[in-house]
Amino acid sequence: MAQATPDERELHNLIKSGDDLAFSRLCDKYLESTIKKVRQFNRQAHSIDNSIISEVVVDSFYAYLHNPEKFNPDKQTLERFLVIDAEGDLKNAWAKRKKHYQKFEVIKNEVEFDEQFRNSESGRIITLKTPSQMLIDKEADGILSTELKKHFNSEKDIEMAILILSRERDTGRYAAILEITHLQFEEQQREVKRNKDRIKKVLDRKMKGKQF
Structure with missing residues (x-):
């Protein structure tokens, strides 16, 4: 079995010693390639949720x-x-994420709804709205917003909850709500994930089974 290279051992020792620049060097050298390799080996998870692997x-x-x-x-x-x-961490995270998707039945079949169907009689194209789009439409009428205000005191939390329910995956949109776009991307991802997990727990506990 291959052992660590001299360069890897040097970097590892710097990490162990708490060197200020060691983690930055680690990310520069291995972060992007590690994400790519994990994606290659876990295409199903990436195809369903393209943010979970990163x-x-x-x-x-x-x-x-x-x-x-x-x-x-x-x-x-x-x-x-x-x-x-x-x-190994992805296996555990993906199992938890799938349970979360199952709790929100209103959006779990979004891919099936996000298609165009042709009316056989008139030949016109009918676009069916996804469950997420339906949620956003009704939110515009105040229904979803009113319900969320019962469980969240912060406008930022409400905005993030709406994005979560609509299955938004772009870290940048969450970072903009949290006003952390000035941070490095890795820090943005970590902070966004922490807040999303917190909000999802509230949604799971307080809004399970709600109809909008």
Whole structure:
């Protein structure tokens, strides 16, 4: 089994020693390639939720930063360790995410609804709205907004909840609501994930079974 290269050992030792620039070097060298490899090996998760893999990989990098002893340079390369570690975390995160999707039946079949159907009699195109689009339409009438205000005191939380219910995946949109676009992308992802998880717990607990 391949062992860590001299460069990997040097970087690992810098991580262990708490060097200020070590984590930045780690991300510069391995973050993008690790995300790509994990995506290649987990196409189903990426096709359904294209943000989950990058979020999990970033979290796994931070986990390694805070507990570098989990990596043994005598047993494998650092690159291989980072991929395997992220895949293990992804398996757990994906299982939780699928349970979350199941709780929101109103949006779980969105792909099936997001198609155009041809009327066989008139030949005209009929576009069926997705459940998420229906939610947003009704939110415009104040129904969804009124319900969310019962459970969230912050306008930012309400805006994020609406994006979550509409299955918005763009980290940038959440970052804009949280006013953290000035942070580095990895920090934005981490903060967005923390807030999304918090809001999802409220939605799961307070709004399960609600009809809008």
